[in-house]
Amino acid sequence: MLLDSVRRYFRENRPPDTRWARFGEGQRQPPDAWREMAELGWLALAVPERLGGLEADWDTRLAVLREAGADGRPEPLDVHLMLSDLLLRCLPQGQEEATAAAIMAGDMRVGVVELRPRAGPTGGNALGGESGPVYGAGASHLLVLVHAPGRGCRLAWTAVEGPGLSLQQGRFLDGRGCLTVRFNHCEPRWLDASGHHVRDLMAAGLVADCTGALDGAFRQTLDYLKQRRQFGRPLSDFQVVQHGMAEVFCDLQQAVALTRRLAREMNAAQGSACDSLPAAKAFLSRRLLRGLGRLIQLSGGIGMTEEYPLAHYYKRAQTGAALFGDRGEQLGRISPVATLLGSSGCG
């Protein structure tokens, strides 16, 4: 029922073609969309019941993110659906309720950003240096993943408007807004959770989102190939086109299955990242991108244009592939025996 309402809302509220038609002005979030998503209860999906949330399981959360990817939504639903409960667990008891209420009302928006060793802590507990891109456009607060040599990946929490931060506007490849942050003796709240764990959760969200992107692109292409006629018949009549689509369909079905498997494993591990995550993220970076490239190829020149959806899906998947552990990094984590026997220890 929730998914029906998600699909209906996306269909009836600024569908992708209306947003991409104005892509040159930026893939901005409609000003009222986040509030509407809050009113629909979506921002409560990852908030525990004891704090007034819906505490949805991972199947539900990843299924919603697939729909968001298929619709090319600019709002950072994935950050909230993947991380809200973890964030709330890490906050001091007194702050939990107020933070949960602010998240569910759409008043607090969370972004995630990584700080690399060359831009790591300036000493003590202060942050210094320039971050990578903030994932989560319009963020009011940041979860900062601080990579420090020999100290793993620590997790910090700070307000965007707080002292010690200066911001620079940018865009991701697919047009979604992003910031880069220069930290200058910023003193964040350090949270008792692993930054690696947050990274893996975000990577799992991207797998779902990009699977949705491939799904949306596939449906669009299938319709087009059945309508577009060359040599006196629909393109879909040609065997080479049929085989191409069948190949992408195999990739899509595997991606859907991988997303469902991630959800089941995360349910079983109570929110921990799971054994199949590195394989799933590596699959996204290789097969999903290849599939999207193939859909552009089968569509011909129209697939290359800004006015048509395929290029936007492709760029969304390219963005997802690069963030929170690219293919090389994920492949490096895969130990065949450990992965196949089920204890890769990721997360």
Next chain:
Amino acid sequence: MASLFDTSELRSFRAEVRAFIHEHLPAEFAAKTRAGLHLHRDVVGRWQGILNRRGWGAPHWPLSAGGTGWDTYRRYIFEEECALADAPPGDVLGLFLAGPMLIAAGSEAQRTRYLPGILAGCEFWCQGFSEPNAGSDLASLKTTARRDGDHWVINGQKTWLTEGHQADLMFCLARTDDSVKPQAGLSQFIVDMKAPGISLQPILTMDEGHSVNAVFLDNVRVPGENLIGEPNRGWTYAKELLTRERTNNAQAPRTKRDIIALQRLAEAHPGPDGRPLMDDPIVRDRLAGLTADFVALESAVLSVLADEMAGREPGPEASILKIRGSELQQRVTETAMELLGEAGVVLEPGYGGGPRDPVARGWVERHLFRRVVTIYAGSNEIQRTIIARTILGM
């Protein structure tokens, strides 16, 4: 290690070309070539003029038409040195398509009028072939040309006009006889892009660039002498032209330059562990694989060029170059995007602003735009059909 080009004559020739480029290529032209895809005609034209004044304006043209008379290896070395120095690429539409077509099928008056402008880099061309409903199925095109006294009147719509907004002239394929089979009723015309009745519409592509256009032709009057060759033979000229285009589509020297740049990127760009990416054996393996595939491509290109120099027009084997060359171009930039990681997906805020990190500039735009190289000039699916039917007799 011995090289194919390692003879004293060729070393000397290479040194001469390299010295000329070093002395005459403006640094700003090289920087613009490195940074972008869609160069302004001023840059392309000025460099073409410099080469032409040296007598190197069109090495692949016959000597009698302004070519250099170089053999295959010299011609390839010249292209390679230009690519390695990031010299602006020559105008494909004029130098590789319109020019050779006019040399092969045009009238003496057309050659006299139009070839000097191409050689000097002061007149630019575009190609009016594809239409909204005639892409791979080009012969089904609907644009018509009707005789009216000593003029032709052209009506229709063309699309995917590369650099049409910068062009002075278009070679346009139009239907002149609809009573015969589709391929038999087509003719080619030279159309002035400033003629009344022509209107252009930009098409923005996924690299956030403007290089292609749609054009509408509304009762455009074309002088009779602008018909290329014979009426109703336009399909034959188009096929020959597309074959020449496919040879050029391999873009071997530019791909060589990109693989070298890729290695430099891997040597300079740190991975997540802070060490250069080139230290990663997987990255080294990827680059070595690309290099091996490039050597195979280059060998095939040189073979076709040798045939061309011997006076044999490239045949369906040009399709092999188109397929392998275009796929390799895509793999090179896909590898670049993987090496760049986050740097490849963060752009400046304004549309068309390009990547924020200087190390990613040029790579991201090329990666996105190169989705098209397996589509244009006859998609790779069409090329495979040509190979199967024409070479393999299937």
